[in-house]
Amino acid sequence: MTVSIDPAVAASLRGFEVPEKLGFGSVMAPAMFRARCQDGVWSGGELVPYAPLTLDPAAKVLHYAQSCFEGMKAYRTADGIALFRPDRNARRMAYSAERLCMPAVPESLFMEGVTTVTAYCANLVPANSGESLYLRPFLIGTQPDLSVSASTSYEFYVIASPSEAYHAGNMRVWVEREDARAAVGGTGDAKVGGNYAASLQSIARLKKRGFDQSLWLNPGNRHTVDELSGMNFFAVMDGELHTPALNGAILEGVTRDSLLTLARQLGYTVHERPIDIDDLLQLVSSGTCSEAFACGTAAIVSPISVMGDGDAVYELSAAPGPVAERLRAALLDIQEGRAEDPFGWMVPVEITDLD
Amino acid sequence: MTVSIDPAVAASLRGFEVPEKLGFGSVMAPAMFRARCQDGVWSGGELVPYAPLTLDPAAKVLHYAQSCFEGMKAYRTADGIALFRPDRNARRMAYSAERLCMPAVPESLFMEGVTTVTAYCANLVPANSGESLYLRPFLIGTQPDLSVSASTSYEFYVIASPSEAYHAGNMRVWVEREDARAAVGGTGDAKVGGNYAASLQSIARLKKRGFDQSLWLNPGNRHTVDELSGMNFFAVMDGELHTPALNGAILEGVTRDSLLTLARQLGYTVHERPIDIDDLLQLVSSGTCSEAFACGTAAIVSPISVMGDGDAVYELSAAPGPVAERLRAALLDIQEGRAEDPFGWMVPVEITDLD
Structure with a gap:
């Protein structure tokens, strides 16, 4: 792994308190993963504090919806923290990107993103059954240009949100x-x-x-x-x-x-x-x-x-x-690690010690 | 009109040189109009220097494409500068917004936006036939929340681009x-x-x-x-x-x-x-x-x-x-003002003197 870690991340994480009421996708973890792609060439990934993006007002994503995303979860198990079938999300995101003429996020970069965010935000993974750290990888076209054509520049993010399940049922x-x-x-x-x-x-x-x-x-x-x-x-x-x-x-x-x-x-x-x-x-x-x-x-x-x-x-x-x-x-x-995993679905994440 | 004008706008405009080669939608005027809507209540409009937007990474527009836009033009005529049928664009944008559960930009605010940008950017309206100042009003959902539902907050912008026609023909x-x-x-x-x-x-x-x-x-x-x-x-x-x-x-x-x-x-x-x-x-x-x-x-x-x-x-x-x-x-x-306007399509814009 060659992810660059912004030194401010540790302080952001230490200063963060998970609110009692989680809801779905409204409490955002204070760290996020970012990588950029210019003319088909990907930069290395970085873990940075969660902060507003700066986007040119003419960025393609704002006008022509050149964006795709994934939804996935990190669970707290008896042994630690694990992702559920992240390879499937990586491949689906590549498929979605291709449909909108966006460069696929390389599977290794995607995995680096979701793993790094999870590793650093391990303390934010809720312990109650049915709750988890929801991960939202997304890719947006950022080129400032109003012609209807694929962007030449992209940004890939992984943000995370400690969450309840989206629907309670019934x-x-x-x-x-x-x-x-x-x-x-x-x-x-x-x-x-x-x-x-x-x-x-x-x-x-x-x-x-x-x-x-x-x-x-x-x-x-x-x-x-x-x-x-x-x-x-x-x-x-x-x-x-x-x-x-x-x-x-x-x-x-x-x-x-x-x-x-x-x-x-x-x-x-x-x-x-x-x-x-x-x-x-x-x-x-x-x-x-x-x-x-x-x-x-x-x-x-x-x-x-x-x-x-x-x-x-x-x-x-x-x-x-x-x-x-x-x-x-x-x-x-x-x-949540209470049963055998006969299909090899769970991918353990090594927790990063912030101290 | 109650548009607030950022004092930095005049300097941005004075320092701006229109490049010889325009293309379509790639040269952006150095001023833009902005208004915000929170829980259905619109702020007053502001003219500000063209600058990157700051958007929360969880903003609805980036994930769920809650965005709509318009395309319209300001032309240089014998008498000055005029917009072509802006009321039609205002109404269509209201329709588009409604389809995506966004609040319609009030027609008066829409008109304020396109008129103010045009008035201040009058010097950027090209003089060659077929060229114009292309105006791009757009509306985006900005609430940071990952649930699939309409945003509670919105931003409306009008950006502008001195442009050639999009397609030359044939x-x-x-x-x-x-x-x-x-x-x-x-x-x-x-x-x-x-x-x-x-x-x-x-x-x-x-x-x-x-x-x-x-x-x-x-x-x-x-x-x-x-x-x-x-x-x-x-x-x-x-x-x-x-x-x-x-x-x-x-x-x-x-x-x-x-x-x-x-x-x-x-x-x-x-x-x-x-x-x-x-x-x-x-x-x-x-x-x-x-x-x-x-x-x-x-x-x-x-x-x-x-x-x-x-x-x-x-x-x-x-x-x-x-x-x-x-x-x-x-x-x-x-x-371009060479013929009568029997249908009342052209709406003159009073040019703002920057000095």
């Missing part, structure tokens, strides 16, 4: 029949800002109706379920697990992949297939679909209690549901 | 059959960053094939023409003008609207209708469609010489074409 989701978060041939399978900006109007609308999250339909057929905003979708039917098959408009969640693996190991039959929304709602009505849940790095596993569609409301009969609970527990047991 | 456009810039139910009719980010991959691909711009098809039917990136599309068939009807996925261009008005006044028959791409290419082949052009604030009117589709290349027989040339001249004559 979510009320809303079938979004009008808006779309991404297009066929668009950026739905990349983790880029524009998908989230497009989703805000739907979220604002459904909150007024007493719901928590949009259930997005495929923008091509407007009839099969894609995902929730930042979370993948699962339904339990007759004790078997069903989740939308990847189709180019769905973000391939690391938690989704992990749950598929875990579920198979636990003996569940798992189906990755297109799920028609009208079929699904009918199966919820009849009780065949007794459970549904969302999953994601931030949300872990969040049971769905109600699905709203227009004026109709469909209640999941087994909510929050034993399958969701079992999978959530199985995943957290690995992440 | 463009080679590429029929984009794979990617989409926006979805049905997405943000295609709003001027938001995500649409542009999604378009970059297509542009990079077609440049390698010797083309200049993507011709975007409707994301719903994948068969009718929507627009180019940041420009609307017109075709001339048997001497009549055809442009895609607005459909929710097309940005309603101010230049588009102005050309429709001007064309009717000049006696052209004008059709706003869905234009099937295969029909269009056949009509280009047969010579019935002799001309096509793109239009936009930055591009003005840019003739299209070639349309590429897969391995096929279709040449526009009359390119650059008399209709495009006539409309471009008629529009620029109004914008």
